[in-house]
Amino acid sequence: xxxxxxxxxxPADSTGQFPAYRIQWxxxxxxxxxxxxxxxxxxxxxxxxxxxxxxxxxxxxxxxNLLLIDRIALWVYIIxxxxxxxxxxxxxxxxxxxxxxxxxxxxxxATPFFQGQTIIxxxxxxxxxxxxxxxxxxxxxxxASVIKSxxxxxxxxxxxxxxxxxxxxxxxxxxxxxxxxxxxxxxAAMKSLFILLTLENxxxxxxxxxxxxxxALVYFVSYIFIIVFTVLNxxxxxxxNAMDQAREEYNTNTREIKIINDVDSELFSLASADxxxxxxxxxxxxxxxxxxxxxxxxx
Numbered sequence: 001x002x003x004x005x006x007x008x009x010x011p012a013d014s015t016g017q018f019p020a021y022r023i024q025w026x027x028x029x030x031x032x033x034x035x036x037x038x039x040x041x042x043x044x045x046x047x048x049x050x051x052x053x054x055x056x057x058x059x060x061x062x063x064x065n066l067l068l069i070d071r072i073a074l075w076v077y078i079i080x081x082x083x084x085x086x087x088x089x090x091x092x093x094x095x096x097x098x099x100x101x102x103x104x105x106x107x108x109x110a111t112p113f114f115q116g117q118t119i120i121x122x123x124x125x126x127x128x129x130x131x132x133x134x135x136x137x138x139x140x141x142x143x144a145s146v147i148k149s150x151x152x153x154x155x156x157x158x159x160x161x162x163x164x165x166x167x168x169x170x171x172x173x174x175x176x177x178x179x180x181x182x183x184x185x186x187x188a189a190m191k192s193l194f195i196l197l198t199l200e201n202x203x204x205x206x207x208x209x210x211x212x213x214x215x216a217l218v219y220f221v222s223y224i225f226i227i228v229f230t231v232l233n234x235x236x237x238x239x240x241n242a243m244d245q246a247r248e249e250y251n252t253n254t255r256e257i258k259i260i261n262d263v264d265s266e267l268f269s270l271a272s273a274d275x276x277x278x279x280x281x282x283x284x285x286x287x288x289x290x291x292x293x294x295x296x297x298x299x
Contacts, residue, residue: 020286021094026087030080039080040132046073047129077108077128094290104131141250145243152238160231164193167223174219178212197228260288 029035049066052058058066081104088095095101107127133139168189175183182192182205196202202220209216 020282020289021089021091023087023089026083030084030087039076042073042076043129043132046070047132049073050126050129073128074108074111077104077131081105081108100131100133107131141246142243144246144250145239148246149239149242152242153235156231156235156238160227163227163231164190167193167219167227170219174215175209175212179208182208193223193227196223197232199224199228260291263288 046069049069053063053066053070084101085092085095085105096105107124107130111124111128133143165186168186171183171189171193172186176185176189181188183189192205196205202224206216206220209220
């Protein structure tokens with residue numbers, strides 16, 4: 001079975017076979033290229049329908065038809081989810097080892113329970129479009145890099161908050177009496193410094209400060225170089241480093257899956273009339289399938 005480069009971690013091995021506990025024909029149907037393209041098309045159409053529903057002046061007939069299309073898309077998702085869960089045969093819990101499967105289950109499975117809550121239902125409809133990410137490896141790598149960058153970014157945010165507090169207190173003592181709107185208390189000063197992180201209205205703040213005291217030159221120049229340039233560049237570096245790590249892990253996992261597929265293919269070709277040998281080979285193949293599921297989970 002040909003594998004598409006944009007698909008999620010393909011669950012079949014290089015022989016086109018799935019683990020023994022899977023329902024083979026249903027697994028091949030649900031994870032085949034044609035069905036994946038079909039689901040991708042449904043997601044795109046569903047997204048376009050939701051976008052049109054936000055427009056004003058829609059006729060009641062058109063709005064009814066659009067809501068009908070959205071309802072049909074939901075039923076397609078429900079049938080797809082049920083069939084994919086059923087394809088895991090005697091081990092349905094293996095379905096939930098994939099984070100994307102869990103996401104699909106929560107978003108689609110929760111929809112019928114919030115039919116009377118308009119806001120939540122609309123959000124669930126919107127989140128269904130996010131399912132398109134599972135067809136895009138590069139987006140999954142980007143998502144993984146964002147998650148990996150959270151711990152170092154949390155540490156950096158503590159440092160930035162501490163420095164902003166020091167600058168806010170200094171700005172209050174230097175400019176607070178003459179410019180209470182922007183520097184009258186620590187809260188107003190923090191708000192001004194937060195705006196200055198984007199260099200928004202920097203000339204106005206700088207001119208206002210220079211009119212109060214010449215020390216504003218040192219204050220604002222040091223703030224720009226220490227906070228805006230240095231710290232924010234470190235933040236960008238953390239994100240880029242996390243992205244490189246996520247990409248390397250994805251490539252490593254892909255190589256591991258290829259090795260597992262090659263080994264499984266060799267085992268599949270070792271047909272034996274001895275029932276004991278055949279059972280041992282099947283047991284090893286099932287263990288390889290579980291290892292492959294763990295590698296796919298890391299992707």
